Every structure is written in C-alpha cells, then in structure tokens.
Amino acid sequence: MDQITKMAIQVTCSGCKKRFEVSEKFAGQKGPCPNPDCKAIILIPAxxxxxxxxxxxxxxxxxxxxxxxxxxxxxxxxxFSPLVAIGIGAGA
Structure with missing residues (x-):
C-alpha cells in the first residue's frame, strides 16, 4: 500500500514578512495573508x-x-612587513 505524503509549501508574505505553511493544493494560486493585521494578496508558489x-x-x-x-x-x-606593523601601531 503506497502512501503519498502531502508536503506543505513554505510562504513568506511580502507585506508583513510573516512566514507560514500552505497546503500544496493551493500551489500556484493567490490568496490573502493569514495575518489579520495584513491581509495582503500573496502568490503561493508552485x-x-x-x-x-x-x-x-x-x-x-x-x-x-x-x-x-x-x-x-x-x-x-x-x-611580515615592519613598516605595516609600525603604521598599525601608530594609528592605534
């Protein structure tokens, strides 16, 4: 019995920079940011x-x-250059 594991897609909102995971069934679609203070439209990558x-x-x-x-x-x-060492010592 083969079992396929669904992978979540990592998404970062360009508006609020919040990172979250989205189900792969939404790949390639647009949707609102889940942050209630933001709600910017984001593109979920493929x-x-x-x-x-x-x-x-x-x-x-x-x-x-x-x-x-x-x-x-x-x-x-x-x-080793003594002149460089003297220059560094004089500048300190």
Whole structure:
C-alpha cells in the first residue's frame, strides 16, 4: 500500500514578512495573508518535487577509523612587513 505524503509549501508574505505553511493544493494560486493585521494578496508558489539526498561518494584513502582522509588546506605564505606593523601601531 503506497502512501503519498502531502508536503506543505513554505510562504513568506511580502507585506508583513510573516512566514507560514500552505497546503500544496493551493500551489500556484493567490490568496490573502493569514495575518489579520495584513491581509495582503500573496502568490503561493508552485509545488516542487521532493528533494532527494544522495549518499556521499565513496572513494579516496581512508584512515584507521575507516573515515575518509581529507586533503590538507593550502596555505598562503604571508610576509611580515615592519613598516605595516609600525603604521598599525601608530594609528592605534
């Protein structure tokens, strides 16, 4: 027995900036903001397909614990300039 779960659509009112959820049956329609102080007409965006999260790619060397070993971060060599240090010290 297949069960399809209905997803709510996240909507933000452009008038009062209130965020709320709307049933996907209202996708692509216009309606009033549910905030009693606002009631601006909002456009409910079209429903999007469900997001599928894939497993990370397996590959590369692994450490003793079985976790992937990351590449070291490339660092830039920065030269120390005494004139800059004096300028910073004088400005403080």
């Amino acid at each position: 429903a999007t397909e469900a997001v599928v999260v894939h497993a990370p790619e397996e590959g590369g060397p692994k450490g003793v614990s079985g976790r992937p070993i990351g590449k070291p971060i490339a660092r830039k060599e920065i030269r």
